[in-house]
Amino acid sequence: MKDILIKNVDIITPKGIIENGCIVVDNGVFDYVGEQKEEILKAAYKNIMDKKNMMAAPGLVNAHTHSAMVLLRNFSNDYPINKWLFDYIIPAENRLSSEDIYWGTTLAIAEMIQSGTTAFLDMYLHMERVAEAVSETGIKACLSKDVIKSQVRNNQVVIDKEGFKQFYDQWHNFDNRIKVNTEIHSVFLYDKASLIEAANVAKAFNTSIHIHILEGVGERKMSMEMHKMSPLEACLEYGILDVPVTAAHCIHLEGRDLELIKKKNIIPVHNPSSNLILGSGIAPIVEMMEKEKIPVALGTDGAASNNNLNMFEEMHMASLIHKGLHMNPELMKAGDVLTMATVNGAKALGFNNTGEIQEGKEADLILVDLNKPHLQPFRNHLSAMVYSVQASDVDTTLVNGKILMEKRELKTVDIEKAMAYIKEFKI
Numbered sequence: 001m002k003d004i005l006i007k008n009v010d011i012i013t014p015k016g017i018i019e020n021g022c023i024v025v026d027n028g029v030f031d032y033v034g035e036q037k038e039e040i041l042k043a044a045y046k047n048i049m050d051k052k053n054m055m056a057a058p059g060l061v062n063a064h065t066h067s068a069m070v071l072l073r074n075f076s077n078d079y080p081i082n083k084w085l086f087d088y089i090i091p092a093e094n095r096l097s098s099e100d101i102y103w104g105t106t107l108a109i110a111e112m113i114q115s116g117t118t119a120f121l122d123m124y125l126h127m128e129r130v131a132e133a134v135s136e137t138g139i140k141a142c143l144s145k146d147v148i149k150s151q152v153r154n155n156q157v158v159i160d161k162e163g164f165k166q167f168y169d170q171w172h173n174f175d176n177r178i179k180v181n182t183e184i185h186s187v188f189l190y191d192k193a194s195l196i197e198a199a200n201v202a203k204a205f206n207t208s209i210h211i212h213i214l215e216g217v218g219e220r221k222m223s224m225e226m227h228k229m230s231p232l233e234a235c236l237e238y239g240i241l242d243v244p245v246t247a248a249h250c251i252h253l254e255g256r257d258l259e260l261i262k263k264k265n266i267i268p269v270h271n272p273s274s275n276l277i278l279g280s281g282i283a284p285i286v287e288m289m290e291k292e293k294i295p296v297a298l299g300t301d302g303a304a305s306n307n308n309l310n311m312f313e314e315m316h317m318a319s320l321i322h323k324g325l326h327m328n329p330e331l332m333k334a335g336d337v338l339t340m341a342t343v344n345g346a347k348a349l350g351f352n353n354t355g356e357i358q359e360g361k362e363a364d365l366i367l368v369d370l371n372k373p374h375l376q377p378f379r380n381h382l383s384a385m386v387y388s389v390q391a392s393d394v395d396t397t398l399v400n401g402k403i404l405m406e407k408r409e410l411k412t413v414d415i416e417k418a419m420a421y422i423k424e425f426k427i
């Protein structure tokens with residue numbers, strides 16, 4: 001007996017829309033995706049989900065976040081980025097306990113599951129507690145573990161290869177849904193020797209690197225002072241680009257930057273809400289995606305600079321700001337933006353068998369309730385996903401074929417307990 005039949009749904013597949021189709025999920029993967037054939041409907045299943053008036057879409061992938069930063073949501077807004085970071089965020093982070101991080105991550109995961117995110121790329125403190133929350137809640141994640149203990153936070157360099165190894169050994173490939181890669185926060189915080197060491201760890205463990213590149217306008221100058229090179233040239237020189245790199249932001253590109261991104265197959269992650277709220281600027285996504293065919297992914301960044309983890313809002317924003325900026329509505333089409341938020345995100349996380357509803361792929365999907373006034377009359381599935389669907393329209397979320405939410409009820413997160421902790425939390 002196969003696991004799940006989802007019937008009477010419209011399905012967004014890589015080959016187009018299947019109207020009133022069905023999906024069979026078995027052993028964590030899509031076993032059948034297509035028309036409602038008699039023999040498929042008649043077979044026996046452990047769970048039959050009749051989801052009339054719903055649309056099945058691939059689960060969204062948040063390709064750059066710091067999930068436990070939900071603890072700092074609405075904590076310091078309307079300040080310049082350096083004041084935001086050095087005067088507010090870092091001092092507050094120094095006061096966060098590992099217990100805070102655990103519950104903050106749990107809350108963030110609840111928010112992600114409820115807004116249709118099935119996988120995320122995370123970089124933060126106390127990653128062992130982040131991994132614990134991910135392991136318990138059933139969501140998929142690539143967790144970026146640091147090697148260089150931060151100079152800014154401790155005012156000294158410690159290279160922690162042993163800590164990295166322990167984390168990697170414990171969590172990499174856990175339950176076929178956690179991956180571990182190497183965090184290098186950015187090049188302007190660390191010296192040459194530390195950056196080379198961190199790149200060597202990534203090479204030794206064969207992981208990708210998750211880094212911030214050219215977010216703030218001052219970053220190039222800081223890198224020139226410290227390394228006598230631009231951030232991307234420093235990455236090239238120190239061996240960071242010898243492994244696959246996922247680079248958040250990529251806003252202030254100049255000179256050889258675009259060429260290096262293309263040549264070294266860097267996956268840039270666009271974080272439009274965060275870039276706008278911090279006044280960081282608008283990344284040249286059209287140049288990267290439409291002209292250079294670079295597979296840009298999409299992320300929310302942390303909720304301290306967003307101030308939510310809602311990928312529907314991010315898709316909406318990503319399409320609209322570039323149409324407006326270039327005065328061209330034909331750019332950043334809905335289908336391309338959905339690709340950023342699904343397939344390209346999966347690549348950025350190193351999950352190569354998800355991001356699309358297709359037979360044989362991992363069963364990460366969401367069901368969107370179309371029976372809503374703001375989605376009627378219902379015409380175009382891709383336009384609806386990017387321009388009209390609200391996060392609260394997500395009815396069901398599946399990861400590796402496991403139901404994490406149905407009828408908006410969270411199945412794997414003790415939300416009452418998480419909310420109780422968060423309400424008592426003080427920074």
Ligand SMILES: [Zn+2]
Nearest residue numbers: 212248301302
């Ligand atoms: Zn970030």
